[in-house]
Amino acid sequence: MADPISSDVKARRRLSRQDRREQLVRVAWQLVREEGTEALSLGRLAEKADVAKPVVYDHFGTRAGLLAVLYQDFDARQTTLMDTALRDSAPTLTSKAAVIASSYVDCVLLQGREIPGVIAALAGSPELERIKRDYRTGFIEKCRRVLVPFAGDGEIATASLWAMLGAADAVSEAAATGDISAGQARDELYETIMALVARSLHTRASPGIPER
Template identity: 55%
Template sequence: MGVAWTIVRKEGAEALTLGHLAEQSGVTKPVVYDHFGTRSGLLVALYREFDVRQTALIEQAIKENCGTLESCAKAIADGYVDCVMAQAKEIPGVAAALGTLPELEKVKRTCKTAFLKKCQAALAPFSPSGAVHFAGLQSMLGAAEALSYAAAAKDITEQQAKQELRATITDMVARQVG
């Protein structure tokens, strides 16, 4: 997977083909085709690997830091932005490529739903109603993606992305009144 990430980082997601991956890895094409099946399979594997890393980071941060709404919002925001920044050059291209085919969009949606459920469970105790609704979580996720990608593109600083996302999360939770 490291070679695939390197290709995406250096040449962009559009350059990532199974043949190119085989060539860069020093293996035959059948080895790569047997492992991933299709380019879509490779992109899904990359996205899932990214998602596993992101989920583990955020789960750990939530576990250690959710004593207050502010600390929980910080854990989620910082974890999300940090993970995207760690692969700032690669993940936007992989995510964009995943969004081009319906079956790949389903994988992306499944990963996002799992992430939102973790956030929902972590944030619900701080909600005035004791619940955090899916619509609010979707707005949080949209902000997280937009802010992280803006920081990755250097349109804003990483710190600005984290601060704005923290505020978005705390505001969203405070609005959960029924």
């Protein structure tokens, strides 16, 4: 008599906890891509992934927990892409600036239109907003460490780094929605980074206006 349980169901049941989590994350991204962030719920994810609801709740707990995991997944890939490219790049400002620009834009484009919706959803919860801010602060500090050797004896202003991040978000999202090309996004962000360092050098060289 044939086994009534199909081989693919058996395979799903054999997944380790980590493999199951990775599968659910992949399906969640697919769901966001196909139906939008608004459609993302634990119940809908369970249906899409063809698993029982308790399995999804066991991994993420709440919708907010799922959104946090998706953002962390995106950030981890962005970090890996950038760290690898920085390690392999030449020790020059032009090379480092190009790596930062291309890594940021390319990671958003690899994720497609899903990530802007997830980032927007994070703003609906103070806890999720804190998670997003922590990761973004980490990115800014990494950029500071990479760029400050090219600022002479000066510092890279924190406000300038936040402005750079705002520009990175804007041009990456515009490229993801097709309003500009990927090349335009990379070039604009590259020029923003170069200007940031040049401004730091200028500020160091200029005594500024004395206080009265």
